[in-house]
Amino acid sequence: MSYAAVIARFANALNDGTDAQVPVTESTRNNLGYYRGNVLANRTSALVSAFATVHALVGEAYFEALAHAYQRTEPSVSGNLHDDGATFAGFIAGFGPAQSLPYLSDVARLDWAVHHAHFALDAPVADLTPLQTLAADAFGLVTFSLQPAVHIVRSNDWPIHAIHAMHHGGPAANLDTGGEAVLVMRDSVAPVDHASAVFLLTLQHHQNINTACDAAWHIAPDFDPGPALSLLFSRGLITALHLPS
Secondary structure, three states: OOHHHHHHHHHHHHHHOOOOOOOOOHHHHHOHHHHHHHHHHHHHHHHHHHOHHHHHHHOHHHHHHHHHHHHHHOOOOOOOHHHOOOOHHHHHHHOHHHHHOOOHHHHHHHHHHHHHHHHOOOOOOOOOHHHHHOOHHHHOOOEEEEOOOOEEEEOOOOOHHHHHHHOOOOOOOOHHHOOOEEEEEOOEEEEEOHHHHHHHHHHHOOOOHHHHHHHHHHHOOOOOOHHHHHHHHHOOOEEEEEOOO
């Protein structure tokens, strides 16, 4: 048996509790339960850190049960605990006991974006001076690359920014106010209207300004791209310009 196969069986045993197929000594086999408990505790602690708002919403005991159910379904795929939880929001959306909290999965998506932004690489900011010499009809053909820390999270139904803010010192959230969109940056979040969110998402997918405007105008015919572009420029969120040839 290869070393990789041995490690894979050992990892599976730590997740699913099947010890019999692990090629280790009996003394090690007897201690697998301790290893399993440590893995469970460490992953749960990492999830608490990454999903602070979800944890605050449901409480310690509920979150622990939720985290344990998630770990049984989703084995860790990285040696870095900061990567653990990428599929947690999707798991919550399909987890039966969580259906009484229909906003929870959207809140988890925002939590994960905030967590990911905190640990994301910091890329050099692009030189924007070439934009000054572009003709007006060429400006709309420009595409951008954005900082790895930038995320745009939308909820069609729930005020996710208000819920997030409530559990970080803000006022109580009103669930009846409807869906919200949030721009996540390095260690900060800002609510944005849905048209601006679609505009930014389209730019993030390397579509040009004209295409991004069209997508936003489909939602709000009076959308003005100026404030969203100014935000990108002023906060140093653009890492590369791709000018029309």
